[in-house]
Amino acid sequence: MIRIHSLNVRYKTERGDVHAVRGISLDIQQGQFFTLLGPSGCGKTTTLRAVAGLEAPDEGEIAIGDDLVFSSARRISVPPYKRDIGMVFQSYAIWPHMNVFENVAFPLREMGRKFSKREINSKVRQALSLVQLEGLEDRPAPFLSGGQQQRLALARALVKEPRVLLLDEPLSNLDAKLREETRLELRELVKRLGITTFYVTHDQLEALTMSDVVAVMDQGRVVQEGSPMEIYQSPKERFVANFIGxxxxxxxxxxxxxxxxxxxxxxxxxxxxxxxxxxxxxxxxxxxxxxxxxxxxxxxxxxxxxxxxxxxxxxxxxxxxxxxxxxxxxxxxxxxxxxxxxxxxxxxxxxxxxxxxxxxxxxxxx
Ligand SMILES: Nc1ncnc2c1ncn2[C@@H]1O[C@H](COP(=O)(O)OP(=O)(O)O)[C@@H](O)[C@H]1O
Ligand SMILES: [Mg+2]
Missing domain, CATH: 2.40.50.100 (RNA polymerase II/Efflux pump adaptor protein, barrel-sandwich hybrid domain)
Known part of the structure; x- marks a missing residue:
């Protein structure tokens, strides 16, 4: 469903190039919950942003479903809004000047295709009910609790019914108890919808409890990929053994x-x-x-x-x-x-x- 081949991303800075992603290749299957796990600064967000089309890689290929959305060799770079994805950022990035309804409706209004008022209404309500925010349509977004804001960001990512969901540390701003409850809820929701999920976290417990497959990342590279149990019980490198558990x-x-x-x-x-x-x-x-x-x-x-x-x-x-x-x-x-x-x-x-x-x-x- 998501195929990443030999991806390289460099940032140009005043102090020279930062080689953030160093030749990553991943194959994420349809319906899979796939997690990139690694310490801060190892290149997780950069990888996810490259899949979303928010970062321009130097080399490599990215395909979503049958669509080649990026290829350095063939000079293809599909803009973000034309990729079939929904994304939740660590900061949620919800719009404070809008109410709950308008936040979720925004991606629909932004799409090339025009939806009728009724269609928008029904899609927004459906997305809000998935995350259990129905009834809060008129509430200004800043007046939601942290957990509700997180679910609002999720509803906004789901409203276009994308085939792929990209999640960048979406639980890290929640307090411990809520984070634990949300882990299971989130996994159950995306599994019920059958949506392919590419998840990024530095939290080993999130990775182990939510994922079908975990890829452990260190300094721009994937060092081991496997089921949560394989990664935990059979680490192949000292870094993996040390980082997890x-x-x-x-x-x-x-x-x-x-x-x-x-x-x-x-x-x-x-x-x-x-x-x-x-x-x-x-x-x-x-x-x-x-x-x-x-x-x-x-x-x-x-x-x-x-x-x-x-x-x-x-x-x-x-x-x-x-x-x-x-x-x-x-x-x-x-x-x-x-x-x-x-x-x-x-x-x-x-x-x-x-x-x-x-x-x-x-x-x-x-
Ligand atoms: N816009 C940027 N400009 C320069 N360097 C960046 C930029 N974004 C990220 N980096 C650097 O790239 C590396 C990977 O960052 P990132 O992908 O955000 O890591 P992670 O999400 O795993 O914490 C880090 O060294 C970071 O400092
Ligand atoms: Mg990050």
């Missing part, structure tokens, strides 16, 4: 493969020999960094398991997080973070045994 890193060197489980290897670390999943093509002698999530580390029960990774340490810090305890355990010179149930009863200073299931430990190339 909390992670423990243990440096090591590959000793060899486990005889009975060829998928697993043994690595030598400062905390002893550990078994873990090795990346393809990595063999003995190579430097790796092992990644294990806090929720995958368990407290030992006393009887050490026959197989697997067992470490001994001392509890250094316990942080109460409400639904969980984050427990920091000193193991040799390392500090490992683990997640425990608040009822677990561990105490600061206590000597503990940790079990790290080998299949949950993943080595990455160092």
């Amino acid at each position: 909390l992670t423990n890193f243990l440096e090591g060197r590959v000793k060899g493969f486990c005889p009975k489980q060829p998928r697993l290897g043994e690595i030598e670390t400062a905390s002893g020999t550990l078994q873990c999943v090795l990346p393809d093509g990595v063999g003995p002698g190579e430097s790796v960094v092992m990644v294990v999530r806090p929720e995958d580390i368990h407290l030992g029960t006393g009887t050490p398991p026959q197989q697997g990774n067992v470490l001994h340490g001392r509890v250094e810090a316990i942080i109460f997080m409400g639904e969980a305890l984050e427990c920091q355990v000193a193991v040799g010179s390392q500090r490992l973070r683990m997640k425990l149930h608040p009822s677990s009863g561990v105490r600061q200073g206590e000597a503990v045994t940790l079990e790290l299931p080998p299949e949950r430990c993943r080595a990455l190339r160092a």
Whole structure:
């Protein structure tokens, strides 16, 4: 539905060129909820604006459905209003001098095609009912709450019934509780409408909870693309592991493969020999960094398991997080973070045994 091929965008500034997007290629399927996730400044907004036609790329191609809307080689650049898209900006960009009705009607009035008054009325009301703002048509836009303004921006993006919705951090101005509720509502709405959604966020939880596919971006490039579970459970690079969720890193060197489980290897670390999943093509002698999530580390029960990774340490810090305890355990010179149930009863200073299931430990190339 949206095809981006070898997209490059540079900004000319007084201090030289900023190469904001560096050869990105993405293929977003019809009806998919696709998220670009990355830290501030990595090029997410630039990519989205290029798809909308608000930014002129230097190189590459962009197609929306069967329409080639940008091609540097063929000198094609379709203007924004002729692309079949709706867009919500981080700031919402709703018009403060208009009421709710006029804000939503605006894109219809702006279109080349003329709609009758009745058609406009019915389309606006339908869009407002999708976002549950019916009854507020006459309210001046600034007199809406933050959550209502966000939904107004969404109604305005949907009123033309575009095939593609582009959303740039649309929830970032909402407070935490509302943001959480809106995540699910928004996903359900676009799924119900069957609209292809290209979403941009720096918020990993939004990306994991809303998306069919997540592309993680760093410094103008896509470093990994996959389902939320793949991205979280099988990060292929240190950057991805570090950016998404909390992670423990243990440096090591590959000793060899486990005889009975060829998928697993043994690595030598400062905390002893550990078994873990090795990346393809990595063999003995190579430097790796092992990644294990806090929720995958368990407290030992006393009887050490026959197989697997067992470490001994001392509890250094316990942080109460409400639904969980984050427990920091000193193991040799390392500090490992683990997640425990608040009822677990561990105490600061206590000597503990940790079990790290080998299949949950993943080595990455160092
Ligand atoms: N209009 C602009 N002029 C110059 N540099 C820009 C402009 N817009 C963005 N940039 C730079 O391009 C890079 C990517 O920005 P952006 O796409 O906004 O990142 P993100 O949305 O991921 O935070 C950043 O280094 C940013 O400073
Ligand atoms: Mg941005």
